[in-house]
Amino acid sequence: MACRPERPASSHLLLSSSVSSSSPVRKCQRLSTFLSLTYDDCGDCSLICQFCGALFWYAKRVLTTSTVNQPYYSHCCKSDVVILPFPLTPPHVLTSLYDVPTFRENIRAYNSMFAMTSFGGQVDENINKGLGPYVFKVSGQVCHWLGSLCPQDNKRHRFLQLYIVDTQNEVSNRLSSFDHPSKSRLDDKIVTMLMNMLTVHNEYIRTFKTARDLAAEK
Numbered sequence: 001m002a003c004r005p006e007r008p009a010s011s012h013l014l015l016s017s018s019v020s021s022s023s024p025v026r027k028c029q030r031l032s033t034f035l036s037l038t039y040d041d042c043g044d045c046s047l048i049c050q051f052c053g054a055l056f057w058y059a060k061r062v063l064t065t066s067t068v069n070q071p072y073y074s075h076c077c078k079s080d081v082v083i084l085p086f087p088l089t090p091p092h093v094l095t096s097l098y099d100v101p102t103f104r105e106n107i108r109a110y111n112s113m114f115a116m117t118s119f120g121g122q123v124d125e126n127i128n129k130g131l132g133p134y135v136f137k138v139s140g141q142v143c144h145w146l147g148s149l150c151p152q153d154n155k156r157h158r159f160l161q162l163y164i165v166d167t168q169n170e171v172s173n174r175l176s177s178f179d180h181p182s183k184s185r186l187d188d189k190i191v192t193m194l195m196n197m198l199t200v201h202n203e204y205i206r207t208f209k210t211a212r213d214l215a216a217e218k
């Protein structure tokens with residue numbers, strides 16, 4: 001395991017010290033009144049937890065148990081107390097689509113198309129009328145719109161209903177019910193591939209399909 005010794009304080013860069021009162025960069029001077037222009041370089045995130053392999057900066061070591069040549073870390077696995085399984089490997093269909101430019105360009109639209117629910121809540125947009133970063137503010141109860149599992153025939157089917165109603169025409173139903181500016185750029189072959197992949201690998205969708213089959217038998 002590679003270890004990095006303590007960096008001396010002289011490695012810190014002080015960017016504001018060269019600005020004099022007669023400098024034409026007065027805007028920078030005013031800015032420095034509010035912002036610290038000191039740049040601290042704490043090295044690369046290249047040190048490894050000996051238990052789980054997580055990457056760390058040297059400065060994030062546990063001070064009480066670490067030495068210069070043997071740093072210990074606990075923010076990841078609490079020194080081997082917490083053991084998490086590795087993430088599952090994505091299905092090959094999905095990883096192969098990553099090489100398709102049109103899929104990458106519209107990946108958010110494809111993701112939205114297969115959503116099972118829709119967010120419900122009283123969103124307050126007035127808070128974003130002034131300056132500053134975007135703020136997401138809701139009041140009241142937050143919920144997810146699911147829709148009935150037995151939707152009326154004369155109403156447009158959406159979200160979860162598309163998994164269980166008229167699945168013979170699921171691809172065209174999904175495309176026709178999807179109201180999004182990028183809709184014209186979506187490929188029905190990719191929609192079919194994603195639909196088949198989810199049917200095989202997604203436990204919830206398999207359950208819904210089973211419910212649909214049981215309902216159809218009655």
Ligand SMILES: [Zn+2]
Pocket residue numbers: 049050051052053054073076077078079080
């Ligand atoms: Zn760890």
